Amino acid sequence: MLKFPVPFATTVFVCTHKRPEGHPKPCCADRGGAELREELRQMVRSGGLEGKVRVFASGCLGGCEQGPMAVKYPDGELMMGVKPQDLPGIFEELKGAE
């Protein structure tokens, strides 16, 4: 195993988990998780935060009923029910964290 320090000051994981059709639990993929992740990634790139902030897709973060879910590190802030209109505010927080 190799270990090395993460080169980003801030990391955001956006749940893009997809459940099979007819599954009793909701999933973030059906609520736009992948689109939110891609839009936030583009904001990070075009906003000059690339290399400082990384936006990853994640599996289920355990809050499916409140999805789409995201979590931001190093502060460990969990975001529930993220909507496209929330992204500018999240981006401003990311800018402030650098």
Ligand code: FES
């Ligand atoms: S599917 Fe996204 S939190 Fe469970």
